[in-house]
Amino acid sequence: MKTKDFEPKIMTFLCNWCSYAGADLAGVSRLQYPTNTRVIRVPCSGRIDPLFILKCLQDGYDGVLISGCHPGDCHYISGNYVARRRFAILKTALEFMGIEPGRVQFSWVSAGEGEKFSQVISKVTEAVKVLGPMRKLVKAANSLVG
Amino acid sequence: MSSVLKLSRSAEEGLRELLKFLLEKKRVKAVFTLCKIKKNGTVSYSLITDADMLKDALPLFPLMPQNAGKLLSRLTLKEHLAEPIAAVVRPCELRAFIELVKREQGSLENFIFISTTCPGTYPLEMSVNGDISKKLPEYEEDVKKGNVISDTRPICKACEHFMPYSADMTVALIGEKDIDKNCEIFLNTEKAEKLIEGMDGELVERELETEEVKNLRSKRQEEKRKLFEEINVEGLGLSGLVETFGRCIGCHGCSRVCPICYCVLCDFDSRDYENEPSTYESELKKRGGVRVPPNTVLYHLGRLTHVSVSCVGCGMCTDVCPADIPLSTIFLKVGEEVQKIFNYIPGKDVEEAIPLNKFEKDEFTEVED
Structure with a gap:
């Protein structure tokens, strides 16, 4: 498949208090952004187990975006800081596994940043498009493992 | 002295x-x-x-x-x-x-x-x-x-x-x-x-x-x-890991004996990771064949992300593995890489918090955006 025809599927985890509201604002403001994302709302970015991300990649998503409150703005004080540490671990593990770290992205979007949300989605979609389909973990034809 | x-x-x-x-x-x-x-x-x-x-x-x-x-x-x-x-x-x-x-x-x-x-x-x-x-x-x-x-x-x-x-x-x-x-x-x-x-x-x-x-x-x-060289741990990549972990018989012995795997109810022992019939159907449509039971590799990759920060390299996992998977070599390697970024030696000092229980306000900014 050529890159230009490829439409990636991207799983997006949004924190209830900031990024989800940011996505809402983007919608209410009628901002346009790629439709490649599927959204799961989570109470806090700190709720996300690295396992969720691996599971998404295994189940055929080409990329994963995690978005939470800006540093210092976490509804639960420090959930996003912990998420960032957990994320640093996952990045190291992904590198070891040979999965392009660009497939998994992390960003801060607040409730007032509808504009930023649409930009983040465009940027991530573009980045994953360049990387191409996630074949390694699941999609390899006739691969019997996974 | x-x-x-x-x-x-x-x-x-x-x-x-x-x-x-x-x-x-x-x-x-x-x-x-x-x-x-x-x-x-x-x-x-x-x-x-x-x-x-x-x-x-x-x-x-x-x-x-x-x-x-x-x-x-x-x-x-x-x-x-x-x-x-x-x-x-x-x-x-x-x-x-x-x-x-x-x-x-x-x-x-x-x-x-x-x-x-x-x-x-x-x-x-x-x-x-x-x-x-x-x-x-x-x-x-x-x-x-x-x-x-x-x-x-x-x-x-x-x-x-x-x-x-x-x-x-x-x-x-x-x-x-x-x-x-x-x-x-x-x-x-x-x-x-x-x-x-x-x-x-x-x-x-x-x-x-x-x-x-x-x-x-x-x-x-x-x-x-x-x-590390023996199993080319650095060059394994995903296909190598899939091959290595593909031998797994799913006994979960490695997590039973692992001192760091302390959860009483492991997610992987639950039914959450069983595929629905419809999932099998759609996977088969896409790929023409799937491994049964599913999620064997995911189990090991998941354990890697959970355990690596505190892995002490005791080697029990390899010791009990009936399929002879070099688990502890892989865990030692990933553990070292992960522990390095936090400058943490697991179990050295009880006063030192686990890296996931503390944070600095301006660290790892390179993982954002």
Whole structure:
């Protein structure tokens, strides 16, 4: 498949208090952004187990975006800081596994940043498009493992 | 320099005598150590209160039937010890226990830890036919010379953390020329010095970190390099991991014996990771064939992300794996990489928080956006 025809599927985890509201604002403001994302709302970015991300990649998503409150703005004080540490671990593990770290992205979007949300989605979609389909973990034809 | 209690007996007998002294003088209520359970040389961890039963104790037997850290956590999970217990454990077991204590899975209170400069242990499978007992003379020779000991577990050969970090007493073994005649017990804490008051034996001062110890450390580093090279751990990549973990029979033994895998209900033992019939159908449509049961590789990758930050490299996972997957090599490698970014040595210091329980406000900004 050529890159230009490829439409990636991207799983997006949004924190209830900031990024989800940011996505809402983007919608209410009628901002346009790629439709490649599927959204799961989570109470806090700190709720996300690295396992969720691996599971998404295994189940055929080409990329994963995690978005939470800006540093210092976490509804639960420090959930996003912990998420960032957990994320640093996952990045190291992904590198070891040979999965392009660009497939998994992390960003801060607040409730007032509808504009930023649409930009983040465009940027991530573009980045994953360049990387191409996630074949390694699941999609390899006739691969019997996974 | 530390003060050292010198007993003119072999290391094992000396240690046994120390334990006997502690019990008889009621300095401790019980002793936790490896004990003979069968004539063929099988051992298991035991709690002993009767000094006479110490004759079956084999505190230095080169086998790790289970990671003692996990056992000590089970002893103190509900309540801390009411009375002191002396526990003879290996450095990695002590580190594992400290990691568990940090996770509120046990308590250090009233424990007196006796550890050794650890020469390594033999694989579990060798414990069955008395093979280890046959190896003991050879083992002792190599310990004296400070060698990497052949036939011990690969992870032990490659272990750099063989000096206990927080034991109250340390029995010097590595590179000690006369462990068959002398037992030298390093007293690392005041508590330890008090406990042995009144015991026969000579008190001397010396360093634990000898030339032999330093040499062994570099030999082990070399072994570790070889171990990583053997399975080309850095170049495995996903396809290599999928191949390696593809052998897994799904017994989850590695997580049962892992001291860091402490969750009572593991996600992977639940039904959450069973595929719906419709998932099978859609997967089959896409790929023409799927592995049954599903999520075997995900289980290992998930465990890697969960455990790596605290992996002490005790090697139990490889030891119990019926499919002979080099788990501990992979976990050691990823563990090292992860621990490096937090500058963290698991189980070194109980005061140091687990990296996931603390944070700095401006760190790892490179992972954002």
